[in-house]
Amino acid sequence: MTPAIRIALMTIKLVTRTKVALFFTFIFPLLFLFVYAGIFARGNPEAVVYMFGPVVTLNIMGSGFWGLGMQSVMYRERGSLRRYRLAPIGPGSMVLSSLLANYLLQLPTLALLVFCATVFFRMPLHIHLLTLLILATIGTFAFAGFGLTIASVANTMQEAQVYNNVVWFALLFLSGVTVPLPLLPHWIQRFAAFLPATYLVTSFQAVMLGGQSLFDHRAELLALLVSGTFGLLFAWKLFRWEKEEKISTRAKVVSISFIAPFLVMGLWMNAHNNFTATWSQTFSLMSRPPMGPGERASGAGGILLDDFEKPDEVELLLKNWQVSTEGNAAGRSLGELEVISPGAEGTGNALRFKGHVETAPDSDRGSVAARYPFTLPAGATSLRGAQLEARGDNRLFQVRLIPPDPTLPTPSLRFVPDSEWQVIHLPAAWLRNIKPAPGKGTLVLELRVEGPPGDFHLDIDEVRLY
Amino acid sequence: MASDTQPPVVRVEGLRKRYGDLEALRGITFEIEAGEVFGLLGPNGAGKTTTIEILEGLRQQDAGSVFVCGMDPGREQAALKERIGAQLQATVLPDKIRVEEALSLYAGFYRQSASIEMLLDRFGLREKRRTFFEKLSGGQKQRLALALAMVNDPELVLLDEPTVGLDAQLRRDIYTLIERFREERRTTLLTTHYIEEAERLCDHVAIIDRGQVIALGTPRELIQRSGKGAHIEASLAKPDSLERLKKLDAVSDCLEIDGRYVLHAKPVATAVAALIRYLEAEGNALVDLHIAQPTLEDVFVEMTGRRMEDW
Numbered sequence: 001m002t003p004a005i006r007i008a009l010m011t012i013k014l015v016t017r018t019k020v021a022l023f024f025t026f027i028f029p030l031l032f033l034f035v036y037a038g039i040f041a042r043g044n045p046e047a048v049v050y051m052f053g054p055v056v057t058l059n060i061m062g063s064g065f066w067g068l069g070m071q072s073v074m075y076r077e078r079g080s081l082r083r084y085r086l087a088p089i090g091p092g093s094m095v096l097s098s099l100l101a102n103y104l105l106q107l108p109t110l111a112l113l114v115f116c117a118t119v120f121f122r123m124p125l126h127i128h129l130l131t132l133l134i135l136a137t138i139g140t141f142a143f144a145g146f147g148l149t150i151a152s153v154a155n156t157m158q159e160a161q162v163y164n165n166v167v168w169f170a171l172l173f174l175s176g177v178t179v180p181l182p183l184l185p186h187w188i189q190r191f192a193a194f195l196p197a198t199y200l201v202t203s204f205q206a207v208m209l210g211g212q213s214l215f216d217h218r219a220e221l222l223a224l225l226v227s228g229t230f231g232l233l234f235a236w237k238l239f240r241w242e243k244e245e246k247i248s249t250r251a252k253v254v255s256i257s258f259i260a261p262f263l264v265m266g267l268w269m270n271a272h273n274n275f276t277a278t279w280s281q282t283f284s285l286m287s288r289p290p291m292g293p294g295e296r297a298s299g300a301g302g303i304l305l306d307d308f309e310k311p312d313e314v315e316l317l318l319k320n321w322q323v324s325t326e327g328n329a330a331g332r333s334l335g336e337l338e339v340i341s342p343g344a345e346g347t348g349n350a351l352r353f354k355g356h357v358e359t360a361p362d363s364d365r366g367s368v369a370a371r372y373p374f375t376l377p378a379g380a381t382s383l384r385g386a387q388l389e390a391r392g393d394n395r396l397f398q399v400r401l402i403p404p405d406p407t408l409p410t411p412s413l414r415f416v417p418d419s420e421w422q423v424i425h426l427p428a429a430w431l432r433n434i435k436p437a438p439g440k441g442t443l444v445l446e447l448r449v450e451g452p453p454g455d456f457h458l459d460i461d462e463v464r465l466y
Numbered sequence: 467m468a469s470d471t472q473p474p475v476v477r478v479e480g481l482r483k484r485y486g487d488l489e490a491l492r493g494i495t496f497e498i499e500a501g502e503v504f505g506l507l508g509p510n511g512a513g514k515t516t517t518i519e520i521l522e523g524l525r526q527q528d529a530g531s532v533f534v535c536g537m538d539p540g541r542e543q544a545a546l547k548e549r550i551g552a553q554l555q556a557t558v559l560p561d562k563i564r565v566e567e568a569l570s571l572y573a574g575f576y577r578q579s580a581s582i583e584m585l586l587d588r589f590g591l592r593e594k595r596r597t598f599f600e601k602l603s604g605g606q607k608q609r610l611a612l613a614l615a616m617v618n619d620p621e622l623v624l625l626d627e628p629t630v631g632l633d634a635q636l637r638r639d640i641y642t643l644i645e646r647f648r649e650e651r652r653t654t655l656l657t658t659h660y661i662e663e664a665e666r667l668c669d670h671v672a673i674i675d676r677g678q679v680i681a682l683g684t685p686r687e688l689i690q691r692s693g694k695g696a697h698i699e700a701s702l703a704k705p706d707s708l709e710r711l712k713k714l715d716a717v718s719d720c721l722e723i724d725g726r727y728v729l730h731a732k733p734v735a736t737a738v739a740a741l742i743r744y745l746e747a748e749g750n751a752l753v754d755l756h757i758a759q760p761t762l763e764d765v766f767v768e769m770t771g772r773r774m775e776d777w
Contacts, residue, residue: 001574003574003575006571006574006575007571010560010563010567010571013567014560014562014563017562017598018562078558079556079558080558080559080560082524082554082558083554083557083558083559083572083614085524086522086524086547086552086554087547087572087575087576088543088544088545088547088548088575088576089575090544241524242524
């Protein structure tokens with residue numbers, strides 16, 4: 001085991017033994033989640049998705065600046081680094097161990113946040129967990145570089161606190177971490193394009209809610225990676241074991257080049273990119289009140305898959321939809337489809353998926369699913385996801401869009417429809433990159449209801465790709 | 467001091483170091499032979515820690531040459547650290563690290579390491595193996611610091627003020643541990659400002675003051691080289707004249723302290739014989755007599771005009 005890994009593992013062990021560190025590592029981020037998702041998002045699952053990025057970013061920033069950065073300065077001031085210096089280990093091992101410990105401590109926190117957001121706030125996870133992990137990893141790397149750079153140039157704890165506060169508050173209020181960017185004045189949004197936290201927040205939101213891919217945000221993510229690399233290099237080159245060692249003004253000036261990737265990125269975004277419109281578009285996805293009564297699919301744009309308005313095709317329609325029962329009580333659950341009238345406001349018909357869920361005595365599982373296989377129609381380009389209108393009986397349902405290629409992620413969304421019509425969005429980033437090939441490559445829209453046992457019904461209408 | 471057959475483990479020549487306006491080291495030179503315990507003795511601020519930190523590779527000298535185990539600490543740090551063990555004047559470890567974890571962590575940094583169980587036994591830490599660093603007493607922390615210096619089974623041990631701040635009993639415990647180093651023929655350099663520590667533990671001592679070595683040799687050599695003789699403390703039946711006592715054979719000076727007469731004498735046997743003859747002749751008599759041999763403290767006072775604790 002290398003010294004860096006040894007020190008990192010020991011650091012993690014020490015964190016788990018320190019109440020204050022435990023609180024700020026695991027409890028504090030959860031408090032933010034509960035405030036953001038419970039108060040700001042007001043129970044709107046799509047808003048929770050929108051808020052999730054800022055919560056994770058805030059946690060990543062905090063660990064980079066106040067955890068990793070300040071800890072490095074504190075260890076130097078206390079004289080803890082001197083004992084390490086007597087051993088045959090170099091600055092590289094020390095910097096790497098800090099980075100590694102910080103990252104490994106982030107993982108359980110991220111898992112906790114995902115768990116609490118999905119369980120307590122019904123946050124739909126539209127993207128693959130790996131995508132979320134990649135975003136969090138890049139963010140952690142970048143802000144670790146930031147924190148370590150500040151720790152490298154600060155001679156004392158007080159100095160580090162001053163630097164941290166200046167950067168921290170700018171990022172906190174101007175990068176969408178606390179106030180959604182589209183709510184800020186336009187000129188501040190343009191300034192926000194220079195801030196690294198903006199890249200992370202908007203990438204989280206666009207990927208998690210807007211159905212975009214990581215590749216769509218490659219420029220922002222690259223800027224974060226480059227700055228993180230700069231930060232690590234500075235931390236390595238400027239590493240000081242002793243508090244008596246002071247850093248030269250020249251080195252401080254050179255270290256400012258850490259922000260170069262953000263300057264380049266900000267200039268490029270301001271010159272070539274209609275980024276504020278994109279931010280607003282993502283914001284509108286969560287700000288649309290999903291539980292509002294009688295809401296129509298906005299603009300009714302995209303490609304209509306079915307609105308159930310042709311009574312003569314009912315038979316065909318019912319053939320296209322497949323109902324199946326699964327689970328330990330297979331065969332005992334029942335499901336059927338029928339066309340009902342009226343449909344969602346302004347339409348004549350809708351599809352009702354109804355039945356009964358039964359579970360085996362030794363299991364609470366058992367499910368009924370309705371599947372609608374389809375191929376992408378010609379002209380289906382630049383799509384971002386599926387949407388449908390739904391109402392139900394306050395049971396938990398799940399909608400999934402199964403891709404034609406099994407290697408692609410399957411976006412899914414859990415929702416609890418009440419008796420009012422509501423619009424359900426299911427972003428699928430890969431839709432954008434799939435070329436229409438009528439008759440080939442079948443996609444499946446699946447509606448599923450699971451235990452507990454009992455009757456259910458779900459009405460759907462206006463099934464579209466958007 | 468270096469023998470003809472074996473090169474010295476440490477060779478320091480003309481070592482100079484400056485911190486701003488302060489010239490901390492002003493041309494220090496000494497050598498340490500394999501297997502000996504060498505002491506750098508001097509008051510606080512004399513330059514002991516700066517010297518030992520240069521040997522450890524923690525600081526770079528401004529001038530002069532240093533070779534430790536045949537290597538230049540400034541240029542061959544990684545290789546040198548594998549062969550030396552060092553204890554800092556103040557060892558700061560994380561509060562929540564356990565004794566055995568600290569030993570295991572540091573042992574893992576080296577290619578070759580000593581057995582953790584052996585170190586726990588040897589340094590009396592077995593019962594404290596699961597104790598957090600913050601819960602250790604001062605003596606236990608110092609024993610752990612010494613054990614950490616030994617995790618790589620070093621051929622040279624550098625100890626910076628290993629007993630500072632400890633009470634007499636704890637100091638004696640540490641002395642016992644250091645004496646084991648000598649028994650193992652492990653070369654040891656220690657800095658200290660405790661006279662008895664240098665006299666008891668060291669084969670050779672360099673007395674250092676204001677960045678310079680002012681005396682170098684075995685403790686006995688240094689004391690014998692001292693111009694001052696032994697102190698004869700005598701209580702007499704009747705008061706006597708200081709001036710007449712000063713004129714006795716082999717007596718260089720005489721003081722009266724709290725009714726007792728303190729005679730500086732060399733050689734001491736001649737002076738005692740002269741004192742007894744004088745008292746018989748004067749009808750006086752000895753009530754009590756103590757003879758104190760000169761110490762390294764006396765050597766220091768003689769050479770600098772100051773006592774070591776004045777600093």
